[in-house]
Amino acid sequence: MNLESTIMNLIKSNKEGVYYDFKREWLKNLDLLKSIVSLANCKHDGDRYLIIGIDERDGDFKVNGLGNSKRKTQAELQDLLDNYSFAGDNIPDIQLETLNLKDSNGVLKEIDVIIIKNTNNKPYYLEKCRGFTNYAIWTRHNDKNSIATYYEVEEMWKEHLGLNNNEKENFKHYLKDCEHWEYNKEEDIIYYIPNSDYKICLGDIDHTRDMKEPFSKFYLDDTFNKCKASFKVRDTTIFSCEYIFCDGFGTEFPLPSIKTINHETPLNGFYYYLLDDFVGLFANMLFEMFHGAECRYYEFPYLFFKDDEDLNKFTIFLENFDEKIDIPIRFYPVGAHDDTKYFRNIDLDSLRKNKYIYDFLYDNEINLS
Missing domain, CATH: 3.30.950 (Methyltransferase, Cobalt-precorrin-4 Transmethylase; Domain 2)
Known part of the structure; x- marks a missing residue:
């Protein structure tokens, strides 16, 4: 009405x-x-x-x-x-x-x-x-x-x-309130300021080995380390996920999911978060706090989807997308190891291309259904 x-x-x-x-x-x-x-x-x-x-x-x-x-x-x-x-x-x-x-x-x-x-x-x-x-x-x-x-x-x-809801729903509700979280790096705890019973505790960082994933190739230091992020209400953990440190600890975020859309080598796909689960809400909150997952040159191409339905619509669109599209040329700077451009069979150019397509579609409010 x-x-x-x-x-x-x-x-x-x-x-x-x-x-x-x-x-x-x-x-x-x-x-x-x-x-x-x-x-x-x-x-x-x-x-x-x-x-x-x-x-x-x-x-x-x-x-x-x-x-x-x-x-x-x-x-x-x-x-x-x-x-x-x-x-x-x-x-x-x-x-x-x-x-x-x-x-x-x-x-x-x-x-x-x-x-x-x-x-x-x-x-x-x-x-x-x-x-x-x-x-x-x-x-x-x-x-x-x-x-x-x-x-x-x-x-x-x-x-x-949020005391009229259960604690998991409360936590999701608070994660949407991006501006009222505070990161205490000395304690490795991210507090919700209006209700400090709700907090995200970062565990010990695994320094024993430097890991690599396709997204880490977008940073000058192409290794990363990880720890566990625990979502706690008072002392009770209600959810946990992997938390990673990239580019020589210059940037950090929860580990994204990856979606592949074919079974040929090199694979075509994209990294993504869902905004109806803890990991996606956490990533969105952190990127609001830290202005994205930027490095010294550019950021790795992650995508945010409202939910699984939104994700599936974009996946189907890409599977049927055969139109040539020109994307901005980005040169790998010295030290970016362009000789290892393909890693674990994921095409880094396809990650950038799919991010460009995604941004274009949603910036222009194109209906995928």
Whole structure:
């Protein structure tokens, strides 16, 4: 259902609710702030709406329009929120839309709709604000803005910390929150800052032998070492995977999977991660932290897929792809051992070519199905 249909249905309900509120005109800043925060904290699985330009007459809600009343732009609305002292700089995610709706006489009138996104970042509250109760957590009780109860606040924090899910799902949820992980290299532990019970512990590095894989040929130092990464909740390991150090310990990431698409020598294929499993989410989080798996010249050509279905679509596409495609020429620099270009029967040029095809398809939103 589009936004206009959604708002029209709410108006026709002739009542205000937990996740939506009607106003005749734009409120003053503090009242506007209270309405936004209350809606942001309400218990509802979906977007919330502050609908401005609606008049109530004898229990009926009608489109009134905003006429010449003073309104705010998206930028002004965002500035309003940014200028208040939200706890933890945790600010509601909002979007302002303007709709043209017919009033009771069939005349089109403009109304504004502030959409407050549903997130797991509740509770939203102000630490200090004149005219606003400090540290008070506002929410909606039926159609009224009210102070949240103890139990409502408890539920908000459970949602925020992911305590309503099982620990594996919590971990996956936290791995998506890339910016709130911290790498302590002295302890070889990567912590989730908002909830340090969740951590990734790197084991002892195997220095006994230098290993090689096709991807390591993309680095000047074409050997790598590995260890085990253990995903722990407190002291309990719930998952583990191989973690590797490449290019003379200049870059590091979890070991990717490899997919081959023929059985001839040299093999054609690609390295990949899935974004619905621990390894893929971990790799994505690390690459966000460290800006990819870069070396001094370029990075090895890994691909990210949403899930197995996404992976299979691309695999089938490559198996049937026979069109010649020109890819950017990359010269092996001195020391890159181009005399060992093929290793373990994987064609390094095909890895680069498949990465180029993948990037082209997804950059141009080409449907593979």
